[in-house]
Amino acid sequence: xxxxLYSRTYCHLCDDMLQALQTxxxxxxxxxxxxxxxxxxxxxxxxxxxxxxxxxxxxxxxxQQLCHYFLDEAAVRAFVxxx
Numbered sequence: 054x055x056x057x058l059y060s061r062t063y064c065h066l067c068d069d070m071l072q073a074l075q076t077x078x079x080x081x082x083x084x085x086x087x088x089x090x091x092x093x094x095x096x097x098x099x100x101x102x103x104x105x106x107x108x109x110x111x112x113x114x115x116x117q118q119l120c121h122y123f124l125d126e127a128a129v130r131a132f133v134x135x136x
Contacts, residue, residue: 054133055084057116059106061091066122067105073124074107078133 056074060067074085090096090104100106103121109132110116119128 054112055086055110056119057086057088057108057110059090059096059100059104059108060087061104062089064104070105070107070120070124073126074129077124077126077129083133 056078058067058071058074060071071085071087078085088096090100100121106121107119107124107129108116109119109129117132119125119132
């Protein structure tokens with residue numbers, strides 16, 4: 054299981070979501086990949102106004118969008134619980 058956070062370098066909501074996710078999951082529990090949407094025009098087109106966006110990935114399954122703007126702790130806990 055791993056997570057992808059679509060983010061921006063100048064985004065305080067992105068920093069807040071990453072910190073809250075790391076606190077919720079604990080240190081070194083699951084990989085969290087932070088991708089800058091501004092580095093890829095396709096990501097800007099998909100996520101521009103929604104950043105930050107958190108996706109969860111499980112082996113053999115499609116990625117699942119868990120939340121955007123603010124961390125939805127209940128959604129992340131449910132995603133992790135059903136692993």
